[in-house]
Amino acid sequence: xxxxxxxxxxxxxxxxxxxxxxxxxxxxxxxxxxxxxxxxxxxxxxxxxxxxxxxxxxxxxxxxxxxxxxxxxxxxxxxxxxxxxxxxxxxxxxxxxxxxxxxxxxxxxxxxxxxxxxxxxxxxxxxxxxxxxxxxxxxxxxxxxxxxxxxxxxxxxxxxxxxxxxxxxxxxxxxxxxxxxxxxxxxxxxxxxxxxxxxxxxxxxxxxxxxxxxxxxxxxxxxxxxxxxxxxxxxxxxxxxxxxxxxxxxxxxxxxxxxxxxxxxxxxxxxxxxxxxxxxxxxxxxxxxxxxxxxxxxxxxxxxxxxxxxxxxxxxxxxxxxxxxxxxxxxxxxxxxxxxxxxxxxxxxxxxxxxxxxxxxxxxxxxxxxxxxxxxxxxxxxxxxxxxx
Numbered sequence: 001x002x003x004x005x006x007x008x009x010x011x012x013x014x015x016x017x018x019x020x021x022x023x024x025x026x027x028x029x030x031x032x033x034x035x036x037x038x039x040x041x042x043x044x045x046x047x048x049x050x051x052x053x054x055x056x057x058x059x060x061x062x063x064x065x066x067x068x069x070x071x072x073x074x075x076x077x078x079x080x081x082x083x084x085x086x087x088x089x090x091x092x093x094x095x096x097x098x099x100x101x102x103x104x105x106x107x108x109x110x111x112x113x114x115x116x117x118x119x120x121x122x123x124x125x126x127x128x129x130x131x132x133x134x135x136x137x138x139x140x141x142x143x144x145x146x147x148x149x150x151x152x153x154x155x156x157x158x159x160x161x162x163x164x165x166x167x168x169x170x171x172x173x174x175x176x177x178x179x180x181x182x183x184x185x186x187x188x189x190x191x192x193x194x195x196x197x198x199x200x201x202x203x204x205x206x207x208x209x210x211x212x213x214x215x216x217x218x219x220x221x222x223x224x225x226x227x228x229x230x231x232x233x234x235x236x237x238x239x240x241x242x243x244x245x246x247x248x249x250x251x252x253x254x255x256x257x258x259x260x261x262x263x264x265x266x267x268x269x270x271x272x273x274x275x276x277x278x279x280x281x282x283x284x285x286x287x288x289x290x291x292x293x294x295x296x297x298x299x300x301x302x303x304x305x306x307x308x309x310x311x312x313x314x315x316x317x318x319x320x321x322x323x324x325x326x327x328x329x330x331x332x333x334x335x336x337x338x339x340x341x342x343x344x345x346x347x348x349x350x351x352x353x354x355x356x357x358x359x360x361x362x363x364x365x366x367x368x369x370x371x372x373x374x375x376x377x378x379x380x381x382x383x384x385x386x387x388x389x
Contacts, residue, residue, distance in 0.1 A: 074373035084311035087302035092235030098227035105193040148178035153177040202227035236279035
């Protein structure tokens with residue numbers, strides 16, 4: 001800068017010397033001639049503009065060759081529209097609606113167990129047999145009595161159709177036959193309870209009661225059966241997301257123990273808010289064809305609650321804030337080659353995801369933003385661009 005002041009002084013001396021040959025400022029003022037004074041003023045303004053232009057050229061050259069002249073070095077990137085997806089991060093547990101403990105419906109000795117742990121079974125398959133305590137013999141006797149009642153009824157019916165015998169005999173025979181049939185049906189239904197069957201297709205996860213044990217309805221646990229096909233994850237979601245997390249929303253599921261990640265969707269969003277913790281239930285259906293996912297397994301969830309298909313995203317690290325709490329970044333202007341001016345731009349921000357934040361207003365698509373060096377520049381300061389990302 002000392003060089004600039006010296007050159008300015010020399011230029012002023014030279015200009016004044018040249019003016020003295022013509023007429024000095026004092027002489028012009030002494031004339032008290034308004035027109036001459038205006039002419040002299042215009043002459044000096046022209047000289048001033050010429051000197052300013054020359055000074056700017058000298059200043060630019062000094063900045064290029066003077067190592068003492070420090071211009072901040074920056075990098076920039078172009079703000080572009082991109083798809084922005086925000087996720088709610090939660091934790092949930094794997095569950096299945098087909099995971100039950102089977103109890104007997106009949107009291108007696110567990111005479112036979114037909115399955116073992118880990119065995120795949122189909123719906124309706126026999127799993128065990130409970131001793132019927134003589135029900136089979138009772139059923140056989142009832143069937144004989146029913147057959148006799150049927151024969152008696154059929155004969156009485158033929159006589160009645162021929163107008164032989166009384167109506168009461170016909171009705172008694174019919175009633176006796178119907179009662180015997182109902183008794184057989186009831187006994188058969190009771191006898192069917194001695195066979196323990198699979199309520200759905202799945203895997204026998206645990207054989208709880210061994211063969212030979214005495215079992216009772218509603219008390220003795222026989223087997224645990226699990227179907228690993230129809231699995232889902234259940235999680236509690238804070239109530240503030242109740243309008244944003246609807247069925248069909250995309251979910252990224254991570255099982256840390258299995259080192260496995262899958263994409264899924266929200267199957268059901270609850271309508272009841274738990275007053276104790278202000279949350280509602282969400283179910284996420286998951287595909288488990290390889291049966292590697294087990295009930296009660298912990299899962300990390302990222303549920304998509306917001307999507308902007310034309311968002312501008314910038315790193316959070318380049319955002320500053322003034323004393324009034326307004327956020328701003330620096331863009332560049334007056335760019336020539338690798339030099340430009342820093343320009344402060346006030347912004348409004350939206351949701352964040354990782355290290356990036358959504359810009360709601362202040363920046364346009366294609367704006368060139370200062371990245372590295374953003375916190376070391378000032379508004380209007382000259383900067384040197386190292387590279388453009």
